[in-house]
Amino acid sequence: MAARSVHVHIENARSNASIFHITPKRWKAACARHHALARRLQVTIGWDGDMLDEALATAQVVVGVPQRRDNLSARAPALRWLHATSAGVDGYLPLDWLPAGVAFTNNRGAHGVKAEQFMCMAYTMLHTRMPQILANQHAHRWEQLFSPTLAGRTALIVGLGDLGEGAARAARKLGLRVIGVRRTARKSRFADAVHPYGKLEKLLPTADFVVLAVPLTPETCNLLSRKRLALMNAAAGVINISRAGVADHVALAEKLQRGELAGAVLDVVDPEPLPADSPLWGVPNLIITPHISCDDGAHYVDISLDLWFENLAHFLHDKPLRQRVDPQRGY
Amino acid sequence: MAARSVHVHIENARSNASIFHITPKRWKAACARHHALARRLQVTIGWDGDMLDEALATAQVVVGVPQRRDNLSARAPALRWLHATSAGVDGYLPLDWLPAGVAFTNNRGAHGVKAEQFMCMAYTMLHTRMPQILANQHAHRWEQLFSPTLAGRTALIVGLGDLGEGAARAARKLGLRVIGVRRTARKSRFADAVHPYGKLEKLLPTADFVVLAVPLTPETCNLLSRKRLALMNAAAGVINISRAGVADHVALAEKLQRGELAGAVLDVVDPEPLPADSPLWGVPNLIITPHISCDDGAHYVDISLDLWFENLAHFLHDKPLRQRVDPQRGY
Numbered sequence: 280m281a282a283r284s285v286h287v288h289i290e291n292a293r294s295n296a297s298i299f300h301i302t303p304k305r306w307k308a309a310c311a312r313h314h315a316l317a318r319r320l321q322v323t324i325g326w327d328g329d330m331l332d333e334a335l336a337t338a339q340v341v342v343g344v345p346q347r348r349d350n351l352s353a354r355a356p357a358l359r360w361l362h363a364t365s366a367g368v369d370g371y372l373p374l375d376w377l378p379a380g381v382a383f384t385n386n387r388g389a390h391g392v393k394a395e396q397f398m399c400m401a402y403t404m405l406h407t408r409m410p411q412i413l414a415n416q417h418a419h420r421w422e423q424l425f426s427p428t429l430a431g432r433t434a435l436i437v438g439l440g441d442l443g444e445g446a447a448r449a450a451r452k453l454g455l456r457v458i459g460v461r462r463t464a465r466k467s468r469f470a471d472a473v474h475p476y477g478k479l480e481k482l483l484p485t486a487d488f489v490v491l492a493v494p495l496t497p498e499t500c501n502l503l504s505r506k507r508l509a510l511m512n513a514a515a516g517v518i519n520i521s522r523a524g525v526a527d528h529v530a531l532a533e534k535l536q537r538g539e540l541a542g543a544v545l546d547v548v549d550p551e552p553l554p555a556d557s558p559l560w561g562v563p564n565l566i567i568t569p570h571i572s573c574d575d576g577a578h579y580v581d582i583s584l585d586l587w588f589e590n591l592a593h594f595l596h597d598k599p600l601r602q603r604v605d606p607q608r609g610y
Numbered sequence: 611m612a613a614r615s616v617h618v619h620i621e622n623a624r625s626n627a628s629i630f631h632i633t634p635k636r637w638k639a640a641c642a643r644h645h646a647l648a649r650r651l652q653v654t655i656g657w658d659g660d661m662l663d664e665a666l667a668t669a670q671v672v673v674g675v676p677q678r679r680d681n682l683s684a685r686a687p688a689l690r691w692l693h694a695t696s697a698g699v700d701g702y703l704p705l706d707w708l709p710a711g712v713a714f715t716n717n718r719g720a721h722g723v724k725a726e727q728f729m730c731m732a733y734t735m736l737h738t739r740m741p742q743i744l745a746n747q748h749a750h751r752w753e754q755l756f757s758p759t760l761a762g763r764t765a766l767i768v769g770l771g772d773l774g775e776g777a778a779r780a781a782r783k784l785g786l787r788v789i790g791v792r793r794t795a796r797k798s799r800f801a802d803a804v805h806p807y808g809k810l811e812k813l814l815p816t817a818d819f820v821v822l823a824v825p826l827t828p829e830t831c832n833l834l835s836r837k838r839l840a841l842m843n844a845a846a847g848v849i850n851i852s853r854a855g856v857a858d859h860v861a862l863a864e865k866l867q868r869g870e871l872a873g874a875v876l877d878v879v880d881p882e883p884l885p886a887d888s889p890l891w892g893v894p895n896l897i898i899t900p901h902i903s904c905d906d907g908a909h910y911v912d913i914s915l916d917l918w919f920e921n922l923a924h925f926l927h928d929k930p931l932r933q934r935v936d937p938q939r940g941y
Binding site for chain 1: 627629723724727728730731734735737738740743744746747748750751752753754755756757758759760761783784882883884886887888891892897898899900901902905906907908909910
């Protein structure tokens with residue numbers, strides 16, 4: 280391979296949990312799995328901008344969105360591809376800082392299997408009344424709260440990307456009926472039916488579970504609003520594995536307090552970390568998990584770099600990149 | 611059908627939770643589903659022995675083991691078949707009260723689907739460190755405890771009856787390797803390998819999950835003893851959905867206290883109900899569920915009577931009954 284080499288700069292943030300760090304060791308392991316592609320790369324690995332401007336001067340590809348993004352056209356004249364190491368890019372919207380001609384991709388596709396397993400647990404915890412059983416354990420109270428199997432219940436899954444399809448596969452494994460809701464009515468092989476967002480009001484009263492798996496964009500902000508929450512069945516549950524902003528968590532907490540919902544599992548809250556004095560911690564029948572539902576704690580970087588190397592093959596052959604973020608849609 | 615009618619006496623215990631009560635309404639619904647068989651029956655339904663001796667005088671079949679079981683040969687001269695409405699019959703052992711010639715059956719087969727769904731949850735709760743995450747929620751503490759997917763971990767399932775096979779199916783759905791342990795080494799289509807009890811010492815160190823799904827008999831009493839618990843991996847978990855007596859829960863609690871096990875889910879304890887002052891309630895990384903893992907809270911009697919009616923067809927045609935309890939084995 281006599282082709283010219285490509286400068287890839289990897290930008291890490293120490294404020295991210297360590298499972299997300301692309302360390303030299305993890306990078307080397309990924310290169311060993313993709314050696315034919317890897318030997319065409321010149322790589323720099325930076326932390327919190329420690330070598331950012333020097334690297335940007337020549338980098339054609341950047342992995343990890345830098346904290347400082349002003350004036351990128353001038354600072355990164357060779358840049359053609361910027362890759363976010365997360366699936367959600369809501370923290371970078373609007374994309375007015377992105378130079379024209381730079382492809383922006385995200386890490387969708389790295390979360391589905393973990394999401395599926397978390398969702399198997401979340402559906403079953405809500406259905407088997409685990410929030411109440413756990414509260415009873417804390418109070419040293421034995422109370423036989425029985426529940427039927429999940430078969431025949433309905434999961435309304437909002438968003439059918441990597442996370443939503445994981446939630447749908449979990450639902451199928453437990454015998455649930457799966458109704459998907461997304462921007463378009465495009466079908467999914469894991470859903471019994473798919474409707475556009477506009478049908479939410481009609482669908483919410485039929486759901487036993489409402490699962491939030493959409494990216495946070497101007498269009499999905501407060502999608503499960505107070506008014507829409509009011510349409511839900513009192514025996515139903517809510518599970519949010521996307522972003523806090525897509526649902527009105529204050530209204531949700533009030534409904535739980537009043538017993539107007541059976542329970543909820545929130546893997547995302549606002550802000551994160553949730554402060555110790557947040558009233559959300561103690562809401563009855565609410566389970567809070569610390570944004571861990573969909574990230575593989577042992578293999579996140581491996582999975583992500585494998586996806587990235589697949590895309591690198593497209594890049595090196597001047598084929599259209601996968602996982603591109605549409606600046607208009609915001610995901 | 612000119613055949614003579616059969617007197618079936620149904621004996622209910624009010625001390626059982628109401629989901630287990632064979633009420634006239636549930637009985638009638640089952641008869642409607644099995645009308646050809648049902649019209650050959652004369653039925654009496656009693657509660658806590660209120661009409662037991664009168665009914666036993668002529669009953670050929672009794673559903674529900676009576677509390678008073680002395681001198682049954684004389685009190686129930688026509689009795690040919692006694693059916694327990696639970697799968698576990700450990701409370702009736704030894705079977706020295708059972709008259710010779712009376713077939714004794716249990717309710718195995720009614721619990722598998724519910725067990726499978728509970729086990730999907732239990733594996734994932736332990737694997738995703740939910741006991742610690744729930745303790746953190748109680749303490750208003752945000753701590754990102756990540757975990758990988760379950761793929762490739764090993765579930766060691768002790769007992770491969772209705773419950774154990776449910777636990778095995780759940781494990782398969784989550785990508786676990788399934789090693790079964792039972793009295794014999796007879797294969798199961800849901801297990802990658804099956805070994806006899808004698809191999810437990812060898813297998814325990816290899817398990818990420820040890821699932822107890824055996825009936826309690828003299829042979830299985832204290833099967834997961836203190837000595838055997840000591841062979842387990844500190845990152846592993848224990849799930850007991852059978853009977854408290856099959857494991858040393860005191861030794862288990864001590865191991866959890868010392869951090870020598872990752873966690874446990876106990877759906878069975880001794881005694882039940884667990885008294886408020888039991889130290890078990892507060893053991894770290896232990897989740898106690900109130901004996902609800904395997905009983906369908908809406909359809910238990912329906913499922914059970916459907917199985918019973920299938921067996922009734924055998925009875926009426928003088929074929930060998932299914933689900934017979936072997937008095938020697940004790941299940």
